[in-house]
Amino acid sequence: MNPYDALLQRSREIAVYNSAASLLSWDQETYMPPKAGAYRAEQLSQMAGLTHRLGTAPEVGDWLKACEDKLPATADAEESAMREANVREWRRDYDRATKLPARLVEEFARTTSLSRDAWAQARRDSSFPAFAPWLEKILSLTREQAECWGYSTCRYDALLEGYEPGARAADLTPVFADLQKQLSPLLPALEKITGAVDPARIEGEYPFDLQRALNQEIAQAIGFDFEAGRIDTTVHPFCTEIGAHDCRLTTRYDLKDFTSSLSGTMHEAGHGLYTQGLDAAQFGTPMGTFVSLGIHESQSRLWENQVGRSRAFWAHWYPRAQEVFPALKALPLEEFWLLVNRVKPSHIRVEADEATYNLHIILRFEIEQKLVSGDLAVNDLPAAWNARFEQIFGLSVPDDARGCLQDTHWALGLIGYFPTYTLGNLNSAQLYAAAASHDPAMVNELAGGQYGRLLGWMREKIHRHGRRYSPPELIERATGEPLRATYFLDYLKGKYGLN
Amino acid sequence: MNPYDALLQRSREIAVYNSAASLLSWDQETYMPPKAGAYRAEQLSQMAGLTHRLGTAPEVGDWLKACEDKLPATADAEESAMREANVREWRRDYDRATKLPARLVEEFARTTSLSRDAWAQARRDSSFPAFAPWLEKILSLTREQAECWGYSTCRYDALLEGYEPGARAADLTPVFADLQKQLSPLLPALEKITGAVDPARIEGEYPFDLQRALNQEIAQAIGFDFEAGRIDTTVHPFCTEIGAHDCRLTTRYDLKDFTSSLSGTMHEAGHGLYTQGLDAAQFGTPMGTFVSLGIHESQSRLWENQVGRSRAFWAHWYPRAQEVFPALKALPLEEFWLLVNRVKPSHIRVEADEATYNLHIILRFEIEQKLVSGDLAVNDLPAAWNARFEQIFGLSVPDDARGCLQDTHWALGLIGYFPTYTLGNLNSAQLYAAAASHDPAMVNELAGGQYGRLLGWMREKIHRHGRRYSPPELIERATGEPLRATYFLDYLKGKYGLN
Secondary structure: HHHHHHHHHHHHHHHHHHHHHHHHHHHHHHHHHHHHHHHHHOOOOHHHHHHHHHHOOOHHHHHHHHHHHHOOOOOHOOOOOHHHHHHHHHHHHHHHHHHHOOHHHHHHHHHHHHHHHHHHHHHHHHHHHHHHHHHHHHHHHHHHHHHOOOOOOHHHHHHHHHHOOOOOOOHHHHHHHHHHHHHHHHHHHHHHHHHOOOHHOOOOOOHHHHHHHHHHHHHHHHHEEEEEEEEEEEOOOOOEEEOOOOOEEOOOOOOHHHHHHHHHHHHHHHHHHHOOOOOOHOOHHHHHHHOOOHHHHHHHHHHHHHHHHOHHHHHHHHHHHHHHOOHHHOOOHHHHHHHHOOOOOOOOOOOOOOOOOHHHHHHHHHHHHHHHOOOOHHHHHHHHHHHHHHHOOOOOOOOHHHOOOOOOHHOOOOOOOOOOHHHHHHHHHHHHHHHHHHHHHHHHHOOOOOOOOHHHHHHHHHHHHHOOHHHHOHHHHHHHHOOOHHHEEEEEEHHOOOO | OOOHHHHHHHHHHHHHHHHHHHHHHHHHHHHOOHHHHHHHHHHHHHHHHHHHHHHOOOOHHHHHHHHHOOOOOOOOOHHHHHHHHHHHHHHHHHHHHHHHOOEEEEEEEHHHHHHHHHHHHHHOOOOOOHHHHHHHHHHHHHHHHHHOOOOOHHHHHHHHHHOOOOOOOOHHHHHHHHHHHHHHHHHHHHHHHHHOOHHHHHHOOHHHHHHHHHHHHHHHHHHHHHHHEEEEEOOOOEEEEEEEEEEEEOOOOOOHHHHHHHHHHHHHHHHHHHHHOOHHHHOHHHHHOOOHHHHHHHHHHHHHHHHHOHHHHHHHHHHHHHHHHHHHHOHHHHHHHHHOOOOOOOOHHOOOOOOHHHHHHHHHHHHHHHHHOOOOOOOHHHHHHHHHHHHHEEEEEOOOOOOOOOOHHHHHOOOOOHHHHHHHHHHHHHHHHHHHHHOOOOHHHOOOOOOOOHHHHHHHHOOHOOOOOHHHHHOOOOOOOOOOOOOHHHHHHHOOOOO
16 A cells, blocks of 8 residues: 555544544533443543554654655646645644653543533532632643643644644734724624614523424525534534534524524534535545634634624524514514624623624633633632623623633633634634625525525635645635735624724 | 453453444434434444454453463452453453454444445335345355354354354254244233223324323333433334443334333333443443343343233323323223233234234244345245244235334344344243242332332342353342243233133
8 A cells, every 4th residue: 555545544544433532522412321421531531542543653654754755646636736735734633643642642531521521510500619620630731732742932822723723822912902902992882783672572482392493494594414414402502523424513592582592503504514515525534624713613603693693694584583483573673683683791702792702702812821821820710800801891700600610611621722713703704705795696695595605605715625725825715815804893894884 | 460450451441442332323323314324334344343453452362361371369259250250251252253354343344334224215115125135245244254153053053142142043942932832822812801902092192202201200210320321212212331321222102102112111221220230340341241132131021011011010100191191091090901911913023012022033033044044045035024924923914114124133234133032031021930939029019119129139130240140040040940931921821810
């Protein structure tokens, strides 16, 4: 077997084990009985150790060197380019993985599987002290990982690299600061415009089964293939890929407000459309894998916000929602639209409107850098969070469940992940603007409940490329320019008539 | 590490991978989207190959030899006995596994994962020709396995050994023939007694949610721990263990008759009680594993039939069922009891009453022996099935969906499995008789909806022993005598007042 085919086979073999581990994780969030948690941690730890060993075996290094010396030839130029991209990305993965000892990989997987339950309980009880030892342990393992991976200027960069290749804290900081500077002055006007309707007017009885059926109808309409995926219920919505042609979404339900489960569905279905748009024939190789979380999030936010909170979207779907939930007939479309676009500072990130959402991210980005550097001690986290939250939002934090315990990320060991959400927001606005300017008819199509042109554009410009291009390169190829926050700000202003 | 600890570690490592594969299989039956089937087959095939390699590695043979020469000493006699049993069973597994090439193991796993879908479609269409090539392929792989394993008198024994260690076709044949000889003359009387009530009287509206809640209430009452398990919906009910403290049941629902999903639940919960009664500290070793399918089935049939179709059981639960389904108030307990015990020859095994059920098994036992030996060609299967069915049951077979396509076993590669069902029926009657004679108060407890004494007896006599004793030895230790069909026949006669 030539070294390229050997790498290909190993990559697909690892993907099979990783996909089995994905099912273990999905099940842990959806259906696993409570007492199974301890053994589940062992299962995930052992699977992580197995794939780490397979990915870092000496022969992989030999095959990589051989391919870098001379890539086995193909007559097809497209196939050659794909091979080059695969080898480049396998090298990246290999270099990163070989820096970690197997012991650390297994301990990290075991610890984060167990800490999830500890966090969920601490959050229910709003008791930070119950979670603090777990966070301490995860931070310690995370710092150890970062030291293994190495970095030029700050330790946090070693983590960020795992979620957003090439991104550096020093580059993000001024972008986020500028965004905050331009966003904050807009908020009072947005709050005023969208505050004209009493939010209690949307409250009603929205039975679970009806919500679920409507969510499924809409997700299918935007293009999600339920023959190759499904949707379940969890406390924390997510999207995960279990294997080729198997993409699982989850959402959560508020029986008094159907828009909560629907926006969760739109968001996760946006992720799912990216997953389903990857080349299934390349599953298990870099060319068949998403490129970064900032790009992934651009797709979820695009469908959740640019599409799912637009006037065009609701012009089509609101009559259908009124059919399903007749009480909505008393609420005119324009007022409903203002309510689903209501801007108001609030405590919970995942319930935040699309304007203030980024401020939640900026807070987390600041704080997790300090936790990783050691400038902020775990025990001081609640006080630091609450103080900074009040500065940014002008609200005091009533308890840790609505403060530093609200997100699952740190408990899952996902540190350095948060900034990709705001990158996603900026990416989504720039991509949507490019798509609309490329094909203005697409926007008219949306008002008719047709999404094929927009989805087709994303498939062509983003999905099908897998990890062929770096995230900044992908955005520049798709939109003709590097990422700029101005598209996001213009989108917000335009939406509320402030431009 | 001493050789015993090395074996222990390897055994537990394999169990982790097997448990991940169990989740893949469970998910395939419950929640997997349709297009994911092809990749799922790859996942299961690769997991099977991995555990086969780990279990048959040369070092395992070395450790076994070392332990057989001199078992590392322990001061604790009980621990020593457990170690001896583990080594004996590891040897059995190792000798059996090393006879199969990895290629055959992987191909078998892939083929049976794919053929499941082909069979389900063929059954929906009642089209045997669509399934025939799959059965041909599975039989060919199965024969190859049997030849690898070896046998003394007939090839079928090599398969039977995988489900019921020590059982031989030549020993089962006279037992089953005798059972059939004594059972058949009873049937007309049983049919007459239980046919006094029109089965349409139980038909009504039984909403899914209410059925599910009642099933869960009853499964919990008999002792199934829902903190360490759950129940889902499938076309074919089953019970599977996903890991320590994680046992999953499934059932199926007839919205016109609640007893269908309930008897499925009782049956699978019976399996689940055995699983939950194994020593969790020994999970992943022979001492923490069920001993045979005939013993497993004794537990499911005990709770489904000896308990779940008894007068005592319904004296307690029928008033509760009438609360949940008020239409039942028009049907008196005695008539209801006759209906859930209705004896009548029918086409579908899984819907058969407990008397005629064994005739379904006897038919399959005969036919699969001929398929394995090659005396019956796949293309001749429907005709052979239909002819023999009519001889035994006096009914003609209307189509293959209600004939030779009805069961999932052969499509899953489970050939040699069917006879364990009748062994289970005989075991369950003998075990129940022994428990009742050991502790007559137990039977009174049942009428009060209390199941702790009966479950405790099974835990003590069966569950906790894992694979320590062979199935015949376990039955003899528990009941004081070898397995005899007379307990089952006496149970039937006693139930219907024929003795």
